[in-house]
Amino acid sequence: MTQDLVQSGLNRRRVLATGAAGLALAASPFRINILQAQEGPIKIGFPCPLTGPYGAEAQNQVMAAQLAVAEFNDAGGLNGRKAELLARDDKLNPGEAATRTLELIENDKVNFIVGSLSASVQLAINNITKERKVIFNSISQSDTINEISDFSRYTFHEAMNPHMTAGAVGRYAFGKFGKKVVYLTADYAYGYEMVRGFQRAGKDIGVETLADIRHPLGTTDFSTLLPRIQALKPDILCIINFGRDQQIAIKQATDFGVKRNTKIIVPILLYTARVAGGAQAFDGVIGGSSYYWGIEDKVASAKSFNDKFRKMHKGAVPTDYGAMGYGGVRTVLEAAKAAGTTETEKVVAAMEALKYDYYKGPEYYRACDHQAVQSVFILQSKSKDMKSPEDVFDIVATEEPNEATLRSCGELGHKA
Incomplete structure (x- = not known):
């Protein structure tokens, strides 16, 4: 009997304590922050x-x-x-x-x-x-x-991701333009991963890497590298950089006459770089894109x-x-x-x-x-038959959404 009374008293005190704690929480800054976050x-x-x-x-x-x-x-x-x-x-x-x-x-x-x-x-x-x-x-x-x-x-x-992008461009370009490739690569993670994606796409069809020539981010002069590239006589020059670097590299490669004997491809063909670089410099360049307004x-x-x-x-x-x-x-x-x-x-x-x-x-x-x-869109830059100043690319191929073009979950370290 006494034990039941004691237990009853304890339960009552717990209820009161819990209620008091709830009132305190309701009035606390922590509770206000939660409400603000949701409201x-x-x-x-x-x-x-x-x-x-x-x-x-x-x-x-x-x-x-x-x-x-x-x-x-x-x-x-x-x-x-x-x-x-x-x-x-x-x-x-x-x-x-x-x-x-x-x-x-x-x-x-x-x-x-x-x-x-x-x-x-x-x-x-x-x-x-x-x-x-x-x-x-x-x-x-x-x-x-x-x-x-x-x-x-x-x-x-x-x-x-680079595996998707470079893979799609490589699968399109290597069979059409040749199997001897030189990479001109921005010297950071983006460049390394794109090279890996291209090489993986070309492995089964015998694509040969003649050189992987790297340059610092923000390079404005590629003139010392281009003669070396031309001496290697590649079928394809793959320029792997971004933004202003892409614009400058493609323009200088065009000025050096690289296109006379070599196809220029890029993993990502940027609209902003093409507009800034001009139609003639980019003419015929092929690359991938996640989006082009022309679709x-x-x-x-x-x-x-x-x-x-x-x-x-x-x-x-x-x-x-x-x-x-x-x-x-x-x-x-x-x-x-x-x-x-x-x-x-x-x-x-x-x-x-x-x-x-x-x-x-x-x-x-x-x-x-x-x-x-x-989907990955494969684009080719054009210099004529443009319907408007924004009409800078032709869509030459599309890889539809497909998990088979990704690295597997297991390869990435995830459970399948």
Whole structure:
């Protein structure tokens, strides 16, 4: 009897204590922060290299990301919650990117991170986001980010990866233009991974690497390297660099007469580099792309995306990397809407379940590594029969979405 009374008293005290703790939590700053996170604006941190050699691509990424945010808000947001884009200049520097990402998470209290425009920079961002369990949707090419050493369940990759891109271009070009190849390669992760992708694509058909000549990021003079390349007499010169580097390298290779005996290919044929470099310099160059505005004639979602982008940005067309900025932001916002919340774990699950066509045709995230499975467009630059100043490429082939063109989950270190 006495023991029952004692137990009853203990239970009553526990109930009172629990109630008091609940009242305290309800009034605490921690509880207020939780409520604000679920009721305030949805903040998307967007680190990218707004200054430097990749600035033109980064600016277009921001423009397209702004469109995704505007569409979401115009449609009512998430139960009335509107989205905000917080763009930050990472200066194409991994340390700077890590600092800006940390500030976005800890000071600005962002819900998601989307962005980056370099293999090494995106890994620095990913290190921060995965430690803090914040969703990061990368819109820059990298093989490593999909590998088990860098991947986390909070990591998504809307961009293509070098294995996909170089593989698609290699499969198209090697059989048509020859099997003796020289690589002119930017000396960092992007370059190394692209070379590996090309070599893997050419291995089974006997493609020979004559040389892999590397240059520093930001090179403005390739004149000492081009005579060496010409002396090797390759069938194909594969120029593996990006942004302003691509523009300069292709122009100087053309001026040196490389095209007389050698086909120039690139893994990514950039719209911004082509416009800046000019029609004659780029004429006949072949490369891959995740997006080209000209697919609007055949892809309804591309037509819709282009029209809205033109309206928002005074008639301009989106670039390839701009389109990824749009897709990267839109997927996290659509997933939040599907989940009915910005709670991280629920949004992760919603992103994993997405089957979407927002701007280029069907896509989905592969389960093991969250790589966006998507089409790769093979483009050839042209200098005549252009219908408008923006009509700079012909689409000569398309590799449709296919997991068979990716490295296997097991090869990346994931369980199948």
